[in-house]
Amino acid sequence: MRFRNRYVLLTDILLIIVAVMGSYVLRLELLEDFLRYYWQGALWWMAIALIVKPLVYYFFGLYRRLWVYASISELKLIAAAVTTSSLLVAAITLSLYSFQVFGPGFSRSALAIDWLLSLVLVGGARLALRIVAESAIPRADGKRRDVLVIGAGDAGALVVREMQKSRQMNMNPVGFLDDDLAKRGQILLGVPVIGALQDLSHVLDITHVDEVIIAIPTAPGKVVRLVSDVCRLKGIPFRTMPGIYELLGGKVSVSRLREVDITDLLRREPARIHEEWIGQALKDKRVLVTGAGGSIGRELCRQIARWSPASLVLLGHGENSIFEALLELKADYPHLKLDPVIADVRDHQRLDAVFAEHRPQVVFHAAAHKHVPLMEINVEEAVANNILGTQNVVETADRRRVERLVLISTDKAVHPANVYGATKRMAEMIVLDAARRTGNAFSVVRFGNVLGSRGSVVPLFKRM
Template identity: 65%
Template structure:
């Protein structure tokens, strides 16, 4: 297989040599016509052919025109041809002028040099693009053995055009684009790659009724969830399968292609319109830096690693306690970013000596701390673990970061840290205080980012609901009015990186989570996306509120004011009530001591005493049956 491009390009070289003769003689013929003057200038034409034989193939080779597979030629190859032919013509013109001055021949019509350039451009480009035309003309007959699926593309932008072009170039996909739908008036009744724009998004239902459509493809990566929801609902009601291009944050660092098409997921229905971001401050914070991510095998940690990799860090350290999850993150990043310098570290944040060794060896400059025990019911049962992992682990990481002069430290917190009614939320609030206190002590850029639930994270409600649907139901929900803030994992990670760039130190940032969403609505959406109907195919059962849960969440304490930042989806909390200095360390030390002694009741009492608005003691005792 390796010899095939080389062999075909030998024929291209022979073709170029033939075209040299045609181009030069054609230039003279066009300039002088086939009269006496043509033969008078024939010596200069022969000299020009001889020089062109030497110069043009060499220049074309240096520009890579013999290292291409021309059946995949595109606009980039066209630019390359123009540059190569122009460079060769300039050198040829110089050679002819030198030969004329040395008396090699008499007379040179200067215009033939320009005509030769134009002819070479046409002939050299035409020869190469003919390979692509021949490949495309014979491809479908050789490959298609079944009737292709008729595909309607929603979105006539760059993504839609690229998807259609890939379908046309690859007949083995067995997909035939029949038309676009787009709301841009300027695109109506136009064609893209020979495929017409046949209407707007509001025409979707009518088009599905009139046209024999086998599949709908949503090719608008920037589309907000409400648009995806409308398209998906109409296609489902008409019985037409539908797929989508991932959202813009999922595509960061990747390419739009047919291979990226996937089933519409719940995250697509809830994503928001992407906003302009300040890439400069993110690049300044990450590019060329040593970056460490704790919990790198988790949902948020892994997505942070994916997006950090785009910025070309000097070294990306993947730190986690679970070897399997770190290994999976490592494999994914090596596949997507083969040149990235990666260092997987299996370590527990509770093991301070191990952290000291890691920081001393690799000297991280930026730290993202996502590692935590997060499942509310499990932490109600395992209070000691919540303290040692979420509080002691954060303390260890912060202290080691201060010792080794980490420039930026971003702690990932939760809306459950506000007026907590569970142990998990209280431990995260105490961890926030540890980070903010470190910023005050050191003056470093140590910041807290607080947001709600992320869709699809491990152990979250979405994977649980999907498993229940796959088993035929029922879906279990604690209460019909239970609401939560939700954000997609890529959106959350993207905004966290913005905070890393803008963080001044000692600040708590809130991400705009939008409106709270009823868990019941989420479950019904998931059932419909599975091709089923709520209540008819999948039953929904209400089990009662679990210990440590609230009907809705808060993102900040009462009486606390928010300040806008340079990013419209990020806010800064002003004047929080926090423990500081010696008071904070006395509480933390006491909690760690109680955790090691197994004093659960005293731990809860102390948390209620020191955390603003905490009401953990009023939470009913946990039951194992309420964990999921």
């Protein structure tokens, strides 16, 4: 039998002996009684325990754990392993005693004492490993930075624990701010909750703080803006924990803290949608997305894939972007039927051939030129792609009996003041006119400036 940590095994063997002998020491008052009546039973008990307990501990994985990271879950595992092994040892020992394999006496109450001692000794030895490991972490050179943490919830506790464990980062949490009245004045991981968020300015005035950290992944934009405004006014640097969607699949740690971004300042409550309606419209349907390689088109594909369509056609004229989207979707949805198609919506014959082959039931039309300044000097391309391309998609969808078509439009189509907005407004009129003429479920949805999308003006503002 191979163990990752032979020293832990040797320690357990010693502790098993200590627990058995300690049980008799606590149970009996006189050594004479032990030598006269119980020594033979104690030896049998000790031999059984030395065989059974290490095997049970191994079965429960106590020799495959990194005990320097021990937590509550490991304590529960220790309790289960010790209890199971003690019950097995007790059952075997009492069975042998009942068949008079050894004698003359045996203390049954000592079995319960052994269980308690084993629980304390085995658990204590492993937690001691964590204490020793944490105390041995070298502290980085330089002055420690005092940090104020916004949010005394689970995320805040994780961040503070990481600071305390990672001493080389030289970060010292001095307090929490949290709006929960029940937490006010309490101490979390040795760090006090010293006020509410509205007290931030006052706390920074009376407390020496080198940095403020927002540890609320679900914090709305107004909270981030408040902290940002106060910290900028006081000249205190501040960072934030990534939003809840950024944290999915990742571990919360100090290393993931980052500067506050414009997307944090614009956080707002998500709009509630009727997911069952979306499921009915997409589940087991053949779906086609034009412009699937673009930022909006690719995100549409991600969201559509969640609803288990029968197939998803990724149509676009950029082979690299379609290939990247295909790889991502294959990794996340390996069982989904994906059909990459390189085609241009301006090519009517090619578009008709694609629809005839894949017979889509639902179409999302996201293909468009959307760089506002570039469209001002490339009017012909804007008209050909955004207007004529949309007309081709709508006519083909009608001819091939597509059940639903959704045009991805823009808020710039409202009283358009530029070529891009005017072409998208024309595209909307084409779709809505087709819906009125045919009675088909053809519709339009308008987006504003989409953060992170190609062609958005936000990156330009950030560079200014």
